[in-house]
Amino acid sequence: MSKETLRIGVVGMGKMGLLHASILNLLPGVQLAAVCEKSGITRKLLKKIFSGIPLVDDVNKFADLDLDVVYVTTPISTHYNVAKTVCKERFAKHLFIEKPLTSNYSESKELSELMNQSGGANMVGYLRRFMVTFRKAKDLLSQNAIGEPVSFTLNAFSSDFYGMHDNPKISIARGGVLRDLGSYAIDLATWFFGDMKVISAATESLTGAGAEDAVHFTATRDLDALQGDFAVSWCVDGYRMPEVIFTIKGSKGSIEANDDRVSLNLNDGKATTWYRHNLNDDVQFWLGGPEYYRENAYFVKSIRDNLVAEPSFETASKVDYLIETIQKESRNK
Secondary structure, eight states, X not given: OOOSSEEEEEEOOSHHHHHHHHHHTTSTTEEEEEEEOSXXXXXXXXXXXXXXXXXXXXXXXXXXXOOSEEEEOSOGGGXXXXXXXXXXHTSOSEEEEESSSOSSHHHXXXXXXXXXXXXOOEEEEOGGGGSHHHHHXXXXXXXXXXXXXXXXXXXXXXXXXXXXXXXXXXXXXXXXXXXXXXXXXXXXHHHHHOOXXXXXXEEEOSSSTTOXXXXXXXXXXXXXXXXXXXXXXXXXXXXXXXXXXXXEEEXXXXXXXXXXXXXXXXXXXXXXXXXXXXXXXXXXXOSSOHHHHHHHXXXXXXXXXXXXXXXXXXXXXXXXXXXXXXXXXHHTO
């Protein structure tokens, strides 16, 4: 790509929008060129933070701003409409959307096809791919450190709604635990092992009727009989922050990784643990965690070098397909 400066617009200035915008504004060769936020109160505050940057209340006002990239960090239910408008109206060639891609597989597949036609770089913000602990675990697996994988477990827990009963409205508004927290676990599984097939699933409504608060499911890898058991819940005590725990058992031992550490335990008794600070978890600008900088820098580099960014819309749509399959399987029980 020959253009010296990438002009980027961000849609939705909640926590994630502010975080991405702040990091992007400091990356070399990147200019935060526009911000879209519906809330008038928020726009007033943003004028002090992003002085001189156009602030609009509708994504259609991105027209004629000569943007190269748009970041969509709005609520999940709006991802599809915002992204489709950007694609159809050609407000920018490249698109980044916070996870998950959309609210359903059909919308995700359509966006993936639209971006494939446009030829622009596209990516979904599955952040744990950029955590050094999960990267180390994937390297160990690729190096055959535990031999042939035999089975795995993936747990994704938080305390967001622990102890809440007979008040499902808040959790329902978040779109269900699978799309909110479980999508991270599903993305990690597909990143490590490829396409998966759901064989059983069950859902619990812990905060009240109609809510999706805990999900247990089993999936196998398409290529062979490798089986994984998943447990996802935002009603577990003791998790101040959401956490994903990935355990892989192999013929020579096991790997366990979470957000903070990765352990290698071999059958011969040898054991090694690496913490984040052991794994060169440093970046040039730290905001919200080093993985956010790493993620944005990677996407910008992918655009400049004309590379496919992962997880792409096509990859992320597979997560949405599995979510719908899990929900369907649990309803059929």
